[in-house]
Amino acid sequence: MKKIEYSQSTTRYLRLSGPPSGQGAGGGARTRDRRVHADLRADSLVTVPPTYGIQTHKFWKKVGVHGPSPVPFFGNIPELFDPAVGFRAAARRWQELYGRVFGIYFFRKPVLVVTDPEVIKQILIKDFNVFVDRFFVGEGKLQNPLLRLTVFFAQGSTWRRLRKMMTPSFSGAKLRFLTSRVNKMARQLGDYLHNAAVEGRPLEAKWVFGAYILDISAAMTFGLDLDSLNNLEGPFTQHAKSLVTIDRPIQIKLTLAGIFPALLPILQFFNIGYFKYSDVCFFRDNLKALVRERVKQGESRDDFLQLFLEAEFKATKEDGSYDCCSKLSEDEIVAQALLFIIAGYDGSSGALQYLYYQLAKHQDVQTKILQEILEEVGEDQEPTYENCQNLSYTEAAIEETLRMYPPVLLLLRNCTKDTTLGEISVASGTGVIIPAYNVGRDPELFPNPDEFQPERFLGKSRLTVNPASFLPFGLGPRQCIGLRFAMLQIKVALVYTLRSVAVVSATPEVLETEDFTGVLTPKVPINLFLAPRDLERY
Numbered sequence: 001m002k003k004i005e006y007s008q009s010t011t012r013y014l015r016l017s018g019p020p021s022g023q024g025a026g027g028g029a030r031t032r033d034r035r036v037h038a039d040l041r042a043d044s045l046v047t048v049p050p051t052y053g054i055q056t057h058k059f060w061k062k063v064g065v066h067g068p069s070p071v072p073f074f075g076n077i078p079e080l081f082d083p084a085v086g087f088r089a090a091a092r093r094w095q096e097l098y099g100r101v102f103g104i105y106f107f108r109k110p111v112l113v114v115t116d117p118e119v120i121k122q123i124l125i126k127d128f129n130v131f132v133d134r135f136f137v138g139e140g141k142l143q144n145p146l147l148r149l150t151v152f153f154a155q156g157s158t159w160r161r162l163r164k165m166m167t168p169s170f171s172g173a174k175l176r177f178l179t180s181r182v183n184k185m186a187r188q189l190g191d192y193l194h195n196a197a198v199e200g201r202p203l204e205a206k207w208v209f210g211a212y213i214l215d216i217s218a219a220m221t222f223g224l225d226l227d228s229l230n231n232l233e234g235p236f237t238q239h240a241k242s243l244v245t246i247d248r249p250i251q252i253k254l255t256l257a258g259i260f261p262a263l264l265p266i267l268q269f270f271n272i273g274y275f276k277y278s279d280v281c282f283f284r285d286n287l288k289a290l291v292r293e294r295v296k297q298g299e300s301r302d303d304f305l306q307l308f309l310e311a312e313f314k315a316t317k318e319d320g321s322y323d324c325c326s327k328l329s330e331d332e333i334v335a336q337a338l339l340f341i342i343a344g345y346d347g348s349s350g351a352l353q354y355l356y357y358q359l360a361k362h363q364d365v366q367t368k369i370l371q372e373i374l375e376e377v378g379e380d381q382e383p384t385y386e387n388c389q390n391l392s393y394t395e396a397a398i399e400e401t402l403r404m405y406p407p408v409l410l411l412l413r414n415c416t417k418d419t420t421l422g423e424i425s426v427a428s429g430t431g432v433i434i435p436a437y438n439v440g441r442d443p444e445l446f447p448n449p450d451e452f453q454p455e456r457f458l459g460k461s462r463l464t465v466n467p468a469s470f471l472p473f474g475l476g477p478r479q480c481i482g483l484r485f486a487m488l489q490i491k492v493a494l495v496y497t498l499r500s501v502a503v504v505s506a507t508p509e510v511l512e513t514e515d516f517t518g519v520l521t522p523k524v525p526i527n528l529f530l531a532p533r534d535l536e537r538y
């Protein structure tokens with residue numbers, strides 16, 4: 001096996017094989033041959049039945065990239081999604097065997113798995129134009145058509161236009177304007193936790209923080225005051241919970257689509273996709289009615305829906321003047337609002353549950369956060385956006401939690417133009433997976449990675465963290481658009497809850513997680529045990 005010089009920082013990681021037999025070590029022929037375009041498109045089952053299941057599985061061997069052997073039809077899916085192994089353990093083992101860049105197969109699709117920060121930076125930032133899109137099972141065709149209009153699933157120039165229009169909604173000025181809404185929901189959360197503490201009732205973390213995040217989403221998109229902590233049965237809460245749950249039947253359908261893309265039109269015809277059709281319809285119909293009502297009434301509200309209604313796209317001419325100006329269509333507004341219910345839920349409620357678990361296990365960190373809150377915000381004042389910006393220790397504790405427990409485990413990209421990553425030629429149509437969890441727990445990138453140390457993200461230590469190794473929100477132009485809003489939700493929750501309760505302990509004793517759905521999930525639900533807080537004697 002030949003170890004190829006890649007970049008100074010990556011040579012010790014990357015292991016590429018020598019050129020395929022019969023080829024020279026360099027020159028155009030090698031490059032041409034290495035760019036073997038496996039058939040990455042959705043072929044008809046009818047034209048190639050005998051070899052269909054293995055047709056694309058020689059791709060990595062031909063281009064000289066190492067990786068585990070695939071099984072017909074499924075590629076490396078069985079090991080990746082085997083609950084007994086899981087993606088993280090499989091990726092860790094393969095990294096040991098094949099280095100920090102290796103090739104696998106997602107069903108029939110060749111996918112490069114990358115854990116090298118320099119290559120990650122190249123994909124997510126430097127060569128972003130070649131890796132703009134995400135890849136999905138079924139090449140995105142399994143999305144409900146409405147969801148395909150969202151900034152998360154959109155591709156190429158459509159994504160660029162949407163992202164440009166939505167970015168101002170998350171500016172500091174807009175978030176300042178939205179903070180009072182978040183305060184209201186966090187106050188309800190604080191009261192709920194306080195009552196539970198007084199009654200000596202333990203709380204299931206995912207449920208309680210999920211309800212808080214749903215309440216914020218409902219207020220920000222529907223202008224609704226759900227109070228789902230005290231009102232579990234409402235249709236919004238029920239549909240939202242169902243919407244954000246990827247269950248087994250959906251997994252099975254996705255598997256089918258992965259193996260036989262020819263089935264896609266049938267699945268589409270029956271409205272089978274990532275999200276349940278009935279849930280999408282519920283939100284679509286209600287949001288449409290709401291948008292029309294707002295336009296008709298001409299009323300203005302302090303929420304995301306309003307910001308989307310006002311969003312404008314201004315294409316610039318070469319001389320800097322504006323060429324045209326367009327607004328989001330009604331469907332696009334509805335789609336983004338629906339996306340926010342989905343996108344914020346797993347990320348923010350996941351982050352909160354892992355954070356409170358850590359606070360229970362690290363009382364010293366909890367005390368430091370409370371001290372900082374009392375100094376910056378006060379004992380019973382409402383936090384402002386500026387207050388939240390100044391909570392630097394609190395922010396470090398959140399970041400450390402997200403390093404250890406990134407709710408979104410994998411960053412996905414699709415190569416849309418033949419390119420090279422160092423010595424590797426990457427053909428258009430190749431997928432890329434960056435396992436954010438594995439990178440964050442890598443001892444070469446974060447010493448003692450299983451230890452919770454918020455100080456890593458403070459002061460001078462913060463400066464030594466390579467941005468390409470801290471990936472809970474992704475990186476580059478396509479990183480999470482809701483990052484600042486998510487941090488605001490979490491900090492405001494901490495202000496209202498830690499001032500009224502102490503997180504005394506949490507179960508399970510040892511936190512084990514699983515990764516089957518692509519979202520980090522505790523194997524056993526986290527339960528929090530609380531006590532009313534006495535601010536005189538904390």
Ligand code: HEM
Nearest residue numbers: 152343344347348351408472473474475478479480482486
């Ligand atoms: C702690 C909470 C959150 C975490 C950990 C998180 C994580 C992520 C990650 C990993 C991505 C993919 C980034 C990439 O591919 O480089 C993403 C994308 C996205 N997130 Fe978040 N997220 C959180 C909260 C939110 C919230 C609250 C919202 C909206 C209100 C949101 C909206 C989005 C959107 C729209 C995208 C797609 C961006 C694009 O493709 O341009 N997220 N998020």
